[in-house]
Structure formats: C-alpha cells, structure tokens
Amino acid sequence: MNGMLDLVQKLVKGNSMSESYVEVVDLLTTLRDSRSEVAVRFEGDSNYYPSFVTAVSPRHRVMTIRDSVPAAPSALMKDKEVIVKAAKQGRELTLESRFIEPLAEDFSLGYQLTIPDRLGTTRPRKAFRVLLDDIRNRVRITLEGPDHQQINGTVRDISRLGVGMKTESELPRFLSKYFHGDNQVVGCNIELEDHRRINCKMEIRNVHAVSSDTHATLIGGRIMDLDQQDGSVLADFVAQLTREHMRAYA
Numbered sequence: 199m200n201g202m203l204d205l206v207q208k209l210v211k212g213n214s215m216s217e218s219y220v221e222v223v224d225l226l227t228t229l230r231d232s233r234s235e236v237a238v239r240f241e242g243d244s245n246y247y248p249s250f251v252t253a254v255s256p257r258h259r260v261m262t263i264r265d266s267v268p269a270a271p272s273a274l275m276k277d278k279e280v281i282v283k284a285a286k287q288g289r290e291l292t293l294e295s296r297f298i299e300p301l302a303e304d305f306s307l308g309y310q311l312t313i314p315d316r317l318g319t320t321r322p323r324k325a326f327r328v329l330l331d332d333i334r335n336r337v338r339i340t341l342e343g344p345d346h347q348q349i350n351g352t353v354r355d356i357s358r359l360g361v362g363m364k365t366e367s368e369l370p371r372f373l374s375k376y377f378h379g380d381n382q383v384v385g386c387n388i389e390l391e392d393h394r395r396i397n398c399k400m401e402i403r404n405v406h407a408v409s410s411d412t413h414a415t416l417i418g419g420r421i422m423d424l425d426q427q428d429g430s431v432l433a434d435f436v437a438q439l440t441r442e443h444m445r446a447y448a
Contacts, residue, residue, distance in 0.1 A: 219313075222313060230252065262301060365417065
C-alpha cells in the first residue's frame with residue numbers, strides 16, 4: 199500500500215510544472231524554433247562546443263541536441279552532467295542538465311538530455327516572464343522619452359515586474375543615454391488584449407541588436423510607477439498567460 203502511495207506521489211510531482219520550469223521550456227522552444235546556436239560542455243571536459251537544440255519534450259522532461267560535440271566516451275554515460283549555455287537579449291543563460299542516452303548507436307542523430315527545473319543566469323529576474331510567441335503581434339508597446347520622442351514595438355516577454363520588447367524602428371536620441379551607462383527611466387504604454395492598456399515607467403536594463411538583416415533591436419527593462427488598477431490588470435494578464443503555458447506543456 200505504501201509503495202503504491204509513493205508511486206502516485208511521484209507521478210503527481212513529476213507532472214507538476216513550476217513557473218521556473220515553464221521558463222526553461224519556453225527558452226528551449228525558442229532556441230529550437232530559431233535554430234540558435236548553444237554552447238555545450240560535458241562533464242570531464244573543460245571546453246564548450248557549438249550545437250543546436252533539435253527537440254523538446256516538456257511532458258517527458260527531455261531535450262535533444264545535435265551531434266556536434268566531440269565528447270569522450272566516458273562522458274556519454276547516463277546521469278553525467280552536461281552544461282548548455284545560451285544567450286537571450288544580452289543575458290547569458292545556463293542549463294545544468296544530465297546526459298540520458300544517444301538517439302542512435304553511432305550518435306549521428308544527437309543526444310538526449312534532461313530538461314532542468316530552472317534557468318541559471320548571472321542576472322536573475324525577480325519574476326517569471328512569459329514569452330509571447332503566439333500573440334506578440336497583438337501586444338504593442340510604446341516608449342516615450344523626455345522630449346516626447348517615441349519608439350514603437352511588440353512585446354516579446356512580460357512579467358509583473360518587467361518587459362522585453364522588439365522594435366525595427368531607428369533608435370531615438372533618448373535611448374542613447376543607456377549606452378553611456380546612465381540610469382534611464384522612460385515613459386511606457388502597453389496595449390494588452392481586449393483593448394486593455396497600462397501606463398507606467400520603464401527603467402531600461404538592456405538594449406541588444408538582433409544579428410539579422412532586419413536591423414531589429416531588443417530592449418528590456420523594469421516596470422515602475424504602476425498605479426493599483428493598472429497593476430491588477432497586468433497581474434491578471436500575466437497570470438492568465440502563465441496558466442495557458444502550463445496547460446500547453448502539461
């Protein structure tokens with residue numbers, strides 16, 4: 199009886215998904231879909247090697263990477279540590295994973311690794327951010343500087359405390375202060391779904407050019423000066439998106 203109870207508890211625990219785990223899956227899905235390069239290091243080897251995330255299975259907590267890693271046979275053992283590093287909007291993210299097994303006997307199809315429970319980063323966020331891949335075109339954002347200069351874009355990720363946006367517009371003069379190390383706060387207007395809108399301030403935390411022919415720029419920052427009503431609207435919006443993500447990955 200106790201054995202059956204332990205099994206049920208393990209199954210329930212294994213199927214539960216925390217916000218931090220959903221954030222990891224969001225990142226891996228983005229890396230897979232964009233074919234962005236990652237750096238991989240196997241236990242026992244101090245070098246990092248380029249690779250790509252080729253598949254993600256949130257339910258089974260397994261991901262696969264392309265076979266481009268010259269790992270020694272001793273490293274390709276079950277439960278050996280594997281470090282996967284990626285960059286997103288100027289942030290270095292580390293995934294502390296474990297080796298499961300190769301996809302084929304000759305390793306030609308790549309390796310299966312565990313999906314870790316949380317991201318590692320040198321600049322951790324204080325709140326879970328939800329990616330907006332499915333609805334980003336419906337969530338518009340406008341930043342406004344002190345001289346009423348504006349820059350428009352689309353929201354890429356959002357939390358109760360911060361937002362990341364993408365713009366293909368030319369950067370206005372008011373954003374140039376960021377590159378000189380100034381602590382910069384600008385006006386911010388975000389159009390949520392169903393014509394809901396919030397007005398706040400945004401402290402610029404990063405400005406990062408996209409490596410592509412679109413000349414797009416990624417801008418991230420901390421949300422400030424929300425009144426109580428707008429704060430409730432934003433919290434409800436983020437909570438709704440979080441539930442949708444967890445249902446999708448469950």
